Amino acid sequence: MPKQKNLAKIFRKKKLDFEPEPQSYVLPIAVSAVVLLSSFVLLFIRRRSPKSSSKTSSRGLTLERRPSQRELIPPGEELTSTVSKRINEHFSGAITNETFANKLDDMLKGHGYAKDRTLLATSLCCDEVNRDLEDHLAEKFNDNFSMGGLAGFAFGGVTSFSAMASHIPHGGSCVIVFGPHVGVDIDGNVGMVNRRGHAHSDACCGSATAACGYVCKVIESGDQPASPPDDVIDAQQYFVNSLLMQEGERLVNAANRDVEVAYALFDSQYHLMKKIVHLAANKVPGDGKIALVGGIQVNTPVGHDDFFLMKTFEVVNSSNETLFTDAKVERPVASKLNRAFRGAVSNEVFTGQLEEMLSEHGYEKSKTLLATSLCCDEVNRDLEEYLAVKFNRHFAMGGLAGFAFGGITSFGAMASHIPHGGSCVIVYGPHVGIDADGNVGKVNRRGHHESDACCGSATAASNYVCAVVNETIDEAPPPNDVLDAQQYFVNSLLLPFGNRLVAAKEQEVEVAYCMFDAQKDLLKQIVMQSCDKVQGDGKIALVGGIQVNTPDGYEDYFLLKDFEVVDNKGGEEEEEELLFSNNPEEDEGDGDGECYYIEEQEFEEEFASKFGVTELKEELEDVKEQEENDSGEKEEIIEEKEEIIMKNTETMNTMTNEEMMAETNDETMEQHIMSLEEELNLAADEEITVKTKEDEGKLQISRKMSHSFPGALRNVDFSNQLEELLVSRGYTQENTLLATSLCSEELNRDLEGKLVAKFGENFSMGGLAGFPFGGITSYGTFASHIPNGGACVIVYGPHIGIDSAGRVGMMHRRGGTFSEPCCGSACAALEYVAAVRANMIPELTAPEDPLDAQQYFVGKMLLPEGDRLEKAFDPHVELPYAMYDVQEKMVKKIVTTCLDKVKSDGKIILVGGIQINTPKDHGGDYFLMQNFEILDSEGQVLECM
Numbered sequence: 001m002p003k004q005k006n007l008a009k010i011f012r013k014k015k016l017d018f019e020p021e022p023q024s025y026v027l028p029i030a031v032s033a034v035v036l037l038s039s040f041v042l043l044f045i046r047r048r049s050p051k052s053s054s055k056t057s058s059r060g061l062t063l064e065r066r067p068s069q070r071e072l073i074p075p076g077e078e079l080t081s082t083v084s085k086r087i088n089e090h091f092s093g094a095i096t097n098e099t100f101a102n103k104l105d106d107m108l109k110g111h112g113y114a115k116d117r118t119l120l121a122t123s124l125c126c127d128e129v130n131r132d133l134e135d136h137l138a139e140k141f142n143d144n145f146s147m148g149g150l151a152g153f154a155f156g157g158v159t160s161f162s163a164m165a166s167h168i169p170h171g172g173s174c175v176i177v178f179g180p181h182v183g184v185d186i187d188g189n190v191g192m193v194n195r196r197g198h199a200h201s202d203a204c205c206g207s208a209t210a211a212c213g214y215v216c217k218v219i220e221s222g223d224q225p226a227s228p229p230d231d232v233i234d235a236q237q238y239f240v241n242s243l244l245m246q247e248g249e250r251l252v253n254a255a256n257r258d259v260e261v262a263y264a265l266f267d268s269q270y271h272l273m274k275k276i277v278h279l280a281a282n283k284v285p286g287d288g289k290i291a292l293v294g295g296i297q298v299n300t301p302v303g304h305d306d307f308f309l310m311k312t313f314e315v316v317n318s319s320n321e322t323l324f325t326d327a328k329v330e331r332p333v334a335s336k337l338n339r340a341f342r343g344a345v346s347n348e349v350f351t352g353q354l355e356e357m358l359s360e361h362g363y364e365k366s367k368t369l370l371a372t373s374l375c376c377d378e379v380n381r382d383l384e385e386y387l388a389v390k391f392n393r394h395f396a397m398g399g400l401a402g403f404a405f406g407g408i409t410s411f412g413a414m415a416s417h418i419p420h421g422g423s424c425v426i427v428y429g430p431h432v433g434i435d436a437d438g439n440v441g442k443v444n445r446r447g448h449h450e451s452d453a454c455c456g457s458a459t460a461a462s463n464y465v466c467a468v469v470n471e472t473i474d475e476a477p478p479p480n481d482v483l484d485a486q487q488y489f490v491n492s493l494l495l496p497f498g499n500r501l502v503a504a505k506e507q508e509v510e511v512a513y514c515m516f517d518a519q520k521d522l523l524k525q526i527v528m529q530s531c532d533k534v535q536g537d538g539k540i541a542l543v544g545g546i547q548v549n550t551p552d553g554y555e556d557y558f559l560l561k562d563f564e565v566v567d568n569k570g571g572e573e574e575e576e577e578l579l580f581s582n583n584p585e586e587d588e589g590d591g592d593g594e595c596y597y598i599e600e601q602e603f604e605e606e607f608a609s610k611f612g613v614t615e616l617k618e619e620l621e622d623v624k625e626q627e628e629n630d631s632g633e634k635e636e637i638i639e640e641k642e643e644i645i646m647k648n649t650e651t652m653n654t655m656t657n658e659e660m661m662a663e664t665n666d667e668t669m670e671q672h673i674m675s676l677e678e679e680l681n682l683a684a685d686e687e688i689t690v691k692t693k694e695d696e697g698k699l700q701i702s703r704k705m706s707h708s709f710p711g712a713l714r715n716v717d718f719s720n721q722l723e724e725l726l727v728s729r730g731y732t733q734e735n736t737l738l739a740t741s742l743c744s745e746e747l748n749r750d751l752e753g754k755l756v757a758k759f760g761e762n763f764s765m766g767g768l769a770g771f772p773f774g775g776i777t778s779y780g781t782f783a784s785h786i787p788n789g790g791a792c793v794i795v796y797g798p799h800i801g802i803d804s805a806g807r808v809g810m811m812h813r814r815g816g817t818f819s820e821p822c823c824g825s826a827c828a829a830l831e832y833v834a835a836v837r838a839n840m841i842p843e844l845t846a847p848e849d850p851l852d853a854q855q856y857f858v859g860k861m862l863l864p865e866g867d868r869l870e871k872a873f874d875p876h877v878e879l880p881y882a883m884y885d886v887q888e889k890m891v892k893k894i895v896t897t898c899l900d901k902v903k904s905d906g907k908i909i910l911v912g913g914i915q916i917n918t919p920k921d922h923g924g925d926y927f928l929m930q931n932f933e934i935l936d937s938e939g940q941v942l943e944c945m
């Protein structure tokens with residue numbers, strides 16, 4: 001084993017006990033008592049207000065209504081043209097409070113709401129100008145429960161929501177109206193309002209104005225944000241400031257900060273409200289619903305109507321499952337979505353429908369393996385997360401643009417991971433963005449001022465194809481290396497659709513449909529050639545469609561275009577008729593090509609004969625061909641020989657996967673046996689008592705970990721301490737974009753999940769074995785997503801399994817009966833390298849199609865490491881170290897090639913290592929860090945450990 005760089009010691013300087021990270025909504029909850037007290041004070045004041053009219057509540061009490069400020073001046077005054085112009089200019093679509101309340105009443109009736117069974121809650125700012133809206137709402141839904149604090153944030157938090165939920169009338173539901181407010185004064189100044197009794201206009205919302213000023217000052221001056229308060233005397237304003245800080249960049253760069261702060265506050269409040277509902281929805285009794293109605297309230301000069309710009313209307317149940325959503329996507333986005341991708345549903349709705357569809361075909365979560373073939377772009381992780389809730393973690397087959405570039409090898413590995421007696425489902429397809437202005441092929445990303453290409457790879461391919469068709473450029477030849485091979489294949493697979501693209505009225509829309517057709521054809525080829533890898537009666541469900549990404553903060557959508565279930569012989573069980581399809585019936589490329597995967601049969605025949613498996617199988621066939629004899633012994637003989645074959649095959653498979661290399665060298669085998677004996681003697685010397693088989697397995701894994709991967713940390717510790725390391729250097733979730741280059745295997749989602757919790761959604765660059773097969777195009781796209789003034793962190797490296805017997809390169813998977821190779825791609829490449837070096841097979845030539853191109857490149861790049869692998873005491877231990885060295889070179893070559901893609905003030909953080917997968921009952925996987933370095937946009941190393 002090579003000398004380790006031992007960089008994990010930087011994490012061990014301060015050992016942290018793992019504790020759940022406090023979420024951003026926990027601190028606001030801490031001041032809920034203050035808000036509740038404020039609510040009582042406000043209620044007391046309102047009860048003592050002047051009385052001008054009355055109404056009767058559902059409880060039979062006569063409630064006096066105070067006059068609004070609109071009633072304090074002579075009637076008949078119309079809204080000035082200046083104010084009206086500003087509202088139409090900056091808050092287009094806003095309607096008067098009275099009109100909004102009437103409209104909301106009608107909308108809720110459509111969802112079964114009735115006044116006598118509805119509890120109204122509001123989360124509006126403390127400012128008295130907002131009571132007018134509450135009065136209009138109270139006329140429709142009775143008195144309101146007040147959850148809001150400064151600026152409109154729901155600082156009452158989970159406690160306030162839970163209390164409100166307990167007040168819902170029996171058999172009823174609640175509606176929560178929330179959002180910030182902003183004034184427009186008589187002169188048309190946004191952020192100001194003319195108040196009753198004041199000679200001049202003043203700030204509105206005052207809290208928002210103060211927070212905006214604070215946030216911009218901190219960002220522009222580089223000052224450190226204020227520390228959390230020690231008492232509650234002004235705690236709410238601190239939380240307004242800190243929550244708005246996440247929107248700081250958009251405020252600093254806004255053309256009109258007074259306008260932008262209202263929209264920024266709404267986004268912050270929406271996220272906070274959703275977190276509260278997520279945590280406390282189950283407090284709503286029975287079949288009660290929760291209607292979330294969010295928007296921006298626009299206050300106008302005293303004596304005129306106020307307005308409300310509704311931005312979201314959602315209805316969820318007590319399990320926080322979405323029953324209805326309307327205004328969550330901006331109008332330009334919704335209009336384009338309905339026109340260009342008619343029939344698309346939200347990711348949440350789609351995954352629920354898919355679960356029902358699969359259950360009809362006998363699928364069960366415990367026996368289903370989910371695979372996805374989606375683009376690397378981080379915007380696509382949302383769909384994978386929804387799918388994971390229904391079907392567990394996914395095996396990632398996809399590369400650039402969503403093509404299944406993992407190919408036949410990837411499918412074969414995935415098929416071997418299917419739980420015993422189970423089936424797989426593959427969700428695949430391209431993606432396309434729609435930005436806030438309704439432009440298809442673009443999307444508004446986190447931390448960006450302008451929208452940019454989505455899907456970037458598809459856009460580049462579309463431009464290339466049209467240029468080739470128009471004969472302005474020549475068709476590119478196949479690549480000689482892997483650095484940008486995937487984009488070449490995206491281009492070539494889209495090329496057969498060139499005439500269709502050139503003739504399209506909206507090329508940005510058409511390319512998504514062309515991409516889907518190309519990907520469906522590729523995936524069908526892979527499945528037809530590899531379906532026999534699925535064991536037993538396992539099925540393969542192919543679920544294809546187009547994912548539609550919308551601006552950051554809004555739901556994404558999925559347009560289902562293909563649902564079919566096939567058996568492991570390629571026979572089609574059923575294909576669903578789709579309700580909606582915009583797919584033009586055009587010619588598709590045939591995509592035929594040679595399969596480039598390693599056939600291991602000849603290599604294993606030698607080992608099969610050593611264990612008598614070949615001879616036993618021949619004898620068994622002879623017995624089966626014999627005529628049935630009177631003694632009835634034939635059946636017993638068959639059962640006996642089948643049992644022997646099963647046992648010997650299991651032993652053979654163990655040798656094939658772990659000791660095949662050692663078997664070819666007697667001296668190495670003797671050393672291996674001596675090593676095992678030494679481990680047994682060590683156990684005896686330490687007087688270790690193994691009480692159960694599980695304890696024995698844990699002991700074996702612990703020994704192997706300390707011997708083969710010293711310094712490795714559990715994923716949870718690694719992610720915690722990586723966060724500490726980066727935060728101490730000024731890199732946080734707000735200014736950092738995460739990318740991962742990990743293997744497609746579903747086992748590796750655990751590490752991704754823990755990293756995502758720290759740094760936000762990840763851009764996925766990795767393919768088989770963890771190589772960054774997305775290449776230059778993938779990295780260039782990723783670099784363009786980095787938040788302004790921020791950094792990117794790339795976590796990369798191979799993985800290897802250790803099973804409960806302590807065997808490196810093996811893993812007992814969920815639902816499986818026996819241990820299997822892990823990483824399957826790496827182990828296959830190891831056998832390929834051994835076979836080439838032994839002159840048992842020739843070195844493969846470069847593939848001309850992508851059916852199994854990734855595995856070809858894994859084998860090709862590992863081949864130069866053959867000498868160290870051949871000399872290694874245990875090749876399967878040496879394998880991940882060799883893989884890591886190759887991948888590190890590739891990652892650095894990509895990064896240095898694409899330095900111009902990173903903004904001048906951007907930083908590149910490379911975190912490389914080896915991931916070690918262990919059985920579920922061992923307590924978690926591990927990561928052995930091998931590299932940590934920070935580079936500037938010119939490639940200069942600023943820090944290296």
